[in-house]
Amino acid sequence: MTASATLEAPTSPGEPSTHSAAPQAAFDSLNVRFAGVGRSFGGRPVLRDISLEIAPGEVLAILGTSGCGKSTLLRALAGLDTGFTGELTIAGKPVQPYDDRTAVGFQEPRLLPWRSVRRNIELGLPRELSKAEGRARVDELLELVGLAERAHLKPREISGGMAQRASLARALARRPGVLLLDEPFGALDALTRLKMQDLLLDIHAQTGTTVLLVTHDVDESLQLADRILLLGKDDGAAxxxxxxxxxxxxxxxxxxxxxSADLAELKSQLYAGLGVDAH
Known part of the structure; x- marks a missing residue:
């Protein structure tokens, strides 16, 4: 693939690999378009000529070696970094600073230690909601992430996996059209990580939101994504x-x-693209 190639969204967004559960509380999932997006720091290019479309409701995993600009791409889409070049739109409109059509989940839960799980989730609520509406939405999210019985606890009183569930619920509180996840399970142990992957699939089935997931984990990308974007330097490119x-x-x-044998073949391709000998 050349650097200038435009990567189009699938004809039927998310259809080839949708989770079996039907959405119960669907969000207004939004499409995303990158057109020639680049970013430099101190005159050094980190990203260049990123062009692709992500369909509403699609789960896109972003895979690449450390320092290749995966998190930078998410920050640009969230409106946390306005120094990029090219065009970046959500639902056909340019990304705005601190764009409220998106929500970000980080590798660390970043919960306020003096607030309960419930009150941490409340931080993500849009201001226009009434108290009753906000309370109902938090109740719904607590059920969705399996923390209804622990809503009163402080972050120090729950496990790392539970804290990450609370962080996800907080990100979902304003019903984002695009959910941006920056290695959200990277700090968890292997078993908890697998459980969180299953939870994310359940959340996506319930909400239908568009998801961009940054990960270093090839297996995780294969389990969760409709498509996988491999970032890196073109072979032989100057x-x-x-x-x-x-x-x-x-x-x-x-x-x-x-x-699955199909996943094994794709896994080999991804490792090769990352410059790793999987054998």
Missing amino acids: AEGATAKRLLTVPGRRPRDRA
Whole structure:
């Protein structure tokens, strides 16, 4: 794939690998478009000529080596970084500073230690909601992430996995059209990580929101994504900065069989794209 190639969204967004559950509280999922997006720091290009479309309700995993600009791409889409070049739109309109059509979940839960789980989730509520509406929405989110019985506890009184669930609920509180997750499970142990992956699939099935997931984990990207964007430097390219090196569609419906031969082949391709010998 050349650096200037435009990566189009699938004809039927998310359809090839949708989770089996039907949405119960669907959000207004939004499409995303990158057109020639780049970012430099101190004159050094980090990202260049990123062009792709993400369909409403799609789950896109962003995979790449450390320092290739994965988190930078998310920050630009969230309106947390306005120094990029090119065009970046959500639902056909340019991204705005601190764009409230998006919400971000980070690797660390970033919960306020003096507030309960419930009150941490409340921080994500839009201001226009009444108290009754806000209370009802938080109740709904607590049920969604399985924390209804722990809503009164402080962050120090819950596990790391529970804290990450609370962080996800806070990000979902304003019903974002685009959910941006920056290695949200990277600090968790292996078993908790698998459980959180299943939870994210359940949340996506319930809400239908568009998801961009930054991860270093090839297996995680194969389990969760409709498509995987591999960021990196084009082989043999003289230009600096990472670009859209590959865009791969993940076969099969979610939840997927981790032992699938189709996934094994794709896994090998992804490792090769990352410069890793998987054998």
